[in-house]
Amino acid sequence: MSTASLLKSAKVAASPAAGLFTDDSHTTRCAWCQATPFYRHYHDSEWGFPVDDERRLFEKICLEGFQAGLSWLTILNKRESFRSAFANFDAEQVARFGARDVKRLVNDAGIVRHAGKIASTINNAQRVIELRKEFGSLGAFVWRLEPEAKTRPARITHEAVKAMPTSPASIALSKDLKKRGWTFVGPTTMYAFMQAMGLVNDHIEGCASRKAALAARKAFTPPRVS
Known part of the structure; x- marks a missing residue:
């Protein structure tokens, strides 16, 4: 789910700036993660930090597709069940899933039982294999589209993020993924993916995790097309 959507639905407590909240330990964070400690841990340790791991990238694209029409917290709470259901998002294994697997997954109460999204995940796993042949890795494919700093807002504020459901x-x-046969990869979904995987850093100015995510990106070497 994009931060623009998350911010609209978050109940913002009194905070130093719009879009932030401060918890009992006096830690200031982006307001969208305040619902549970689990959500805050995801915000603090994953969201916005750069990722090149193939499994995690594929997982995130798939889970963003499953999230459509639901809250991201709902998906996050089911993430371990999704991992179990989809072979830990190993693209090679998921690409071999067939009709029997679809039937099994539609009956799996631990995940979102949407036949179209399940079929999309299998389809997209097959497309990952194709991408690797051309680009070397899914990471190399997506990181080549990391936006240049000059195209980003000068300051990441509550209002700036609300205004960017896509980029x-x-x-x-x-467009590139759809051309290659991927599904459930609309531009809003892909912006949420880019936010989560650290291709952009949309932690709001004043959030305690913003500097940590920036430092992680500085130390990170993006995968390149081989």
Whole structure:
């Protein structure tokens, strides 16, 4: 789910700036993660930090597709069940799933039982294999579309993030994936993916995790097309 959507639904407590909240330990965070400690842990340790791991990238694209029409917290709470159901999002294994697997997954109460999204995950796993042949890795494919700093807002504020449900980079990524046969990869979904995987850092100015995510990106070497 994109931060623009998350911010609209978050109940913002009194905070130093719009879009932030401060908990009992006096830690200031983006307001969208305040619902549970589990959500805050995801915000603090994963969201916005750069990722090149193939499994995690594929997992996130799939889970963003499953999230459509639901809250991200709902998906996050089911993530371990999704991992079990989809072979830990190993693309090679998921690409071999067939009709029997679809039937099994539609009956799996631990995940979102949407036949179209299940079929999409299998389809997209097959497309991952194709991408690797051309680009070397899924990571190399997506990181080549990391937006340049000059195309980003000068300051990441509550209002700036609300105004970015998509971006030129997420639109380009969505179009490219759709052209290659991927499904459930619209531009809003792809912007949420880019936010989560650290291709952009949308932790709001004043959030305690913003500097940590920036430092992680500085130390990170993006995968390149081989």
